[in-house]
Amino acid sequence: MDMNLADVKTIESQPSVPPGTQKGSSPDSESEIARLRTQVESLEKEVTRLKTQIEDDAIELQATVDEFVLAKSEVERAKADLERANQVKSAFLASMSHELRTPLNAIINFTRFVALGVQGPVNEKQASTLNEVIDSSRHLLTLINDVLDMSKIESGSLNLLFDDNVDLKPIVESVMSTAKGLTGEKSIELRAKIADDLPAIRADRQRVFQILLNIMSNACKFTEKGHVELRANRQGDEVVFVIEDTGVGIEPEDQAAVFEAFRQTASGLRQGGGTGLGMPISRSLAEAHGGRMWLESEPKKGSRFYVALPAQPPDQAKLPVTRMLKGGSHE
Amino acid sequence: MNSQPNILYVEDEPRSRTVMEMVATYLELPGMTIFEDSTDFLARAEAVEPRPDLVLLDIHLKPHNGFEMLSMLRQSPRFQGVPIVAMTASVMNEEVDQLRTAGFDGCLAKPIDMMTFGDTLDLIVRGENVWRIFS
Known part of the structure; x- marks a missing residue:
């Protein structure tokens, strides 16, 4: 700080006091000294103020950094949660597909077997009703496939077998x-x-x-x-x-x-x-x-x-x- | 259908087994052997007479799953050249990818279609890879 004040003094004095004109204790130089002292004092106050401000800013900055670190770990945790949730969702969809298709296999084929007359004669009306059951079941299968496909597309995990x-x-x-x-x-x-x-x-x-x-x-x-x-x-x-x-x-x-x-x-x-x-x-x-x-x-x-x-x-x-x-x- | 193949089918779900028995009746298949679980799988499979022309494997069953049964059959000299096809209701994308990567010769998704099943069997026995996922 002293160094800085000396620098200021030198800079300030150079233009107003040309070389060879300086005198020991003239009224001019006394007022000049008083003026400089006041200036130094005001500069010292300013420095103290700036120092306090820097310290305050540093505290504030540290708080921001702490917040950022906390937010970052929260984001990382949320990301891990999301990945876990996606895996759970994928596994759930796969198991849904399996659990829904298995009974449909029985419904469609048992009905077909009866409709084909393998277990005994089936009249035209009965055959037509049984075929309605098959059509409805196939329709249900399409709906199941659509819903599962859409959720695959929405989660960006649709893969093609080229x-x-x-x-x-x-x-x-x-x-x-x-x-x-x-x-x-x-x-x-x-x-x-x-x-x-x-x-x-x-x-x-x-x-x-x-x-x-x-x-x-x-x-x-x-x-x-x-x-x-x-x-x-x-x-x-x-x-x-x-x-x-x-x-x-x-x-x-x-x-x-x-x-x-x-x-x-x-x-x-x-x-x-x-x-x-x-x-x-x-x-x-x-x-x-x-x-x-x-x-x-x-x-x-x-x-x-x-x-x-x-x-x-x-x-x-x-x-x-x-x-x-x-x-x-x-x- | 023309080929009338002898089939070995492994399936732990009772109704799916009944479906296959009905298919065998409807298509008048001469030889349909069905295992209800995969205990001692390889020994039992190798004892099936006559040798199956085609093996259909469910995937989710115990003690050995479909992937494990596939690798046992692939190492058995008796089953060289015999098509091994997955028959499963688990046909979401990545599951089918797994079947392909594991080396299955095809996959028939449940529900199967009794009316076209004979033609499908013909294709498989002729050596075609059949991936019937949307039925």
């Missing part, structure tokens, strides 16, 4: 034969137009089937008469599927909601019979392939749903990372 050179024609044929059972009593013409030059792609067969069947069954649900047509073409680097129906169509203001989970449109809810998760799941599955899904629709005329999947093998880096496999199995 194969190279997947031939799309048998998948489309299989979708069409399954869709035949979805039209019920309605007079809808189901047709497929598959281009001859459709390339084999890198894809998850079951998921491509799921995407197309979801859209087909949606189209059949909302179409009373006319046609539902599935077309598959190559367009540049993509294979594009178009599912066209002559159904109720979708109001422009409802079109975005079609792809939002848990937000069925007003007419969708009126028609009932679904979780409203089919289209959001299908779009997520298309995107997980590196592809896209969108729609065009005119109310009362019909809708066109488009799915574009890359014809070339998708860049692995852009796709969801397969999670590390956990060892063992759950009970």
Whole structure:
């Protein structure tokens, strides 16, 4: 501090006292000394004040640092809790899937066995009732799968099982034969137009089937008469599927909601019979392939749903990372 | 269906066993052997006559789970080239990944479809890997 004061004095005195003009005890120099003393005193006060302020700031800063350290450990604890909760959720969903599917295996197949007449003759009415049980059970299975798939998508843990050179024609044929059972009593013409030059792609067969069947069954649900047509073409680097129906169509203001989970449109809810998760799941599955899904629709005329999947093998880096496999199995 | 394979099925859940007995009746399968648990699994499997053309394994059972039974069969000279397929209701993504990584030749998800089961068996016996997860 002394050093600093000396510096101040030197600086202050230099301009006002040129060399060779200094005198021992002139009134001028006495007043100058008094002036400097006052200045020094005021500077000392200022320094004391600043020192106190720095000490206060240091205490405050330490408090902030302590708070930060505490907050950091809280965040770390919350992160660990979240990871644990996610693991519990995954295990719960896996066990739900198992616990719900096991009784459905018995319900569907026991009913089928009776309906087939293996245990004795079944009349037409009884067979039809038993087939209703089977259809309802299959519907329940779809709903269970949808809810479980959606929770996988929401938690970002949807994994695809990719194969190279997947031939799309048998998948489309299989979708069409399954869709035949979805039209019920309605007079809808189901047709497929598959281009001859459709390339084999890198894809998850079951998921491509799921995407197309979801859209087909949606189209059949909302179409009373006319046609539902599935077309598959190559367009540049993509294979594009178009599912066209002559159904109720979708109001422009409802079109975005079609792809939002848990937000069925007003007419969708009126028609009932679904979780409203089919289209959001299908779009997520298309995107997980590196592809896209969108729609065009005119109310009362019909809708066109488009799915574009890359014809070339998708860049692995852009796709969801397969999670590390956990060892063992759950009970 | 054409192949009429002899099948070994391991399943601890009684109703799933009944389903498979019904399938065997409906499809008129000549040889269907069902184990209710996996005690002494390898010794019992190797004693099954005639040799199974196809093994279906449930995954969650005791004392050995499906993965353990798979590795026992893979080390048995008698079961070389015999397709070993998981038959389980646990088919969330990572569970199917585990089955693939472990080296199963396929997976049939429960509920199975009695109407298409014969065709599925034909495919498996012909050596195709069948991953029927959404039924």
